[in-house]
Amino acid sequence: xxxxxxxxxxxxxxxxxxxxxxxxxxxxxxxxxxxxxxxxxxxxxxxxxxxxxxxxxxxxxxxxxxxxxxxxxxxxxxxxxxxxxxxxxxxxxxxxxxxxxxxxxxxxxxxxxxxxxxxxxxxxxxxxxxxxxxxxxxxxxxxxxxxxxxxxxxxxxxxxxxxxxxxxxxxxxxxxxxxxxxxxxxxxxxxxxxxxxxxxxxxxxxxxxxxxxxxxxxxxxxxxxxxxxxxxxxxxxxxxxxxxxxxxxxxxxxxxxxxxxxxxxxxxxxx
DNA sequence: AAATTCTCCTGAAGGC
DNA sequence: TGCCTTCAGGAGAATT
Numbered sequence: 454x455x456x457x458x459x460x461x462x463x464x465x466x467x468x469x470x471x472x473x474x475x476x477x478x479x480x481x482x483x484x485x486x487x488x489x490x491x492x493x494x495x496x497x498x499x500x501x502x503x504x505x506x507x508x509x510x511x512x513x514x515x516x517x518x519x520x521x522x523x524x525x526x527x528x529x530x531x532x533x534x535x536x537x538x539x540x541x542x543x544x545x546x547x548x549x550x551x552x553x554x555x556x557x558x559x560x561x562x563x564x565x566x567x568x569x570x571x572x573x574x575x576x577x578x579x580x581x582x583x584x585x586x587x588x589x590x591x592x593x594x595x596x597x598x599x600x601x602x603x604x605x606x607x608x609x610x611x612x613x614x615x616x617x618x619x620x621x622x623x624x625x626x627x628x629x630x631x632x633x634x635x636x637x638x639x640x641x642x643x644x645x646x647x648x649x650x651x652x653x654x655x656x657x658x659x660x661x662x663x664x665x666x667x668x669x670x671x672x673x674x675x676x677x678x679x680x681x682x683x684x685x686x687x688x689x690x691x692x693x694x695x696x697x698x699x700x701x702x703x704x705x706x707x708x709x710x711x712x713x714x715x716x717x718x719x720x721x722x723x724x
Numbered sequence: 725a726a727a728t729t730c731t732c733c734t735g736a737a738g739g740c
Numbered sequence: 741t742g743c744c745t746t747c748a749g750g751a752g753a754a755t756t
Contacts, residue, residue, distance in 0.1 A: 455750090487732065487752085511750075528749050529734075544734090562733040564750065579752080606727060615751070623749070711728070713749075 455526040457587070457620035458663035460511045463532050467556060468506050470534050474551045475502045483546040487527060487566045490547065494569055498522070498549070509575060510583050510619035520571035523579070527564030533557050584618045587656055592618050594650035601641035601649065608644060609637040610711050612656065621656055624691045625663070627716050629655040631690045636722045637715045638708075690716040 479495035505516040515522040547558040632655040
């Protein structure tokens, strides 16, 4: 499940292979992702040179001189770099064929998206209302504090809300809240500025560490399976139901919030 | 307006 | 071994 560190790792992995290169042909084997891949995408891209690869939230933006390809990996999406004429496997839905290499999109659950815009991608309806990047300076204590005021919702749903801050998926929300000892069900408006500062720093720390871990596997990116980074990170609470807390040995609790699994330590994370 | 629930999908895991 | 059920989750859409 690609979280922000995986998307960033993917970006860094594909960039050196395709930047400034020309697409010769596009093959689509399955149009139906979260939204249909535009029918004319092959015609749009054929013969065009990739000018820029950037990221906004978990969206990868591949910019050409006449528009931008917007790619989201969803839950199970993966972009890989394979040699030309490499045979495709199940769920390899889309190939962007360049001179020597293929940028291949694989996505068993098809929650991802491949879209095209000929305007400013940041003004695309999917992107224009997104909150700040978590690692940017505009995501800071004051901002989070303001975003939490008058909010009845619990703090976990606030930090996972992409209109407030992007890129904090379920795993990292759990981990960051544990790091600062905040109970995931605590109401957002009850956090003071000091707690917001700690939480902001925890989110940044968790994401930075994970991106760094992802970076260590970059050299393997050409290999088809390329296990990405965050598994390397030691998770403190996520997926550890009933196992002893690393800090106090008390059993980690699993509860459900907004239909998402929340793992926390009742002793270390006080209400 | 804000908060919650629903939805897409497949593969893995668990029960019998 | 195999079939069936349940669960996982990103995030936009629909609903409350």
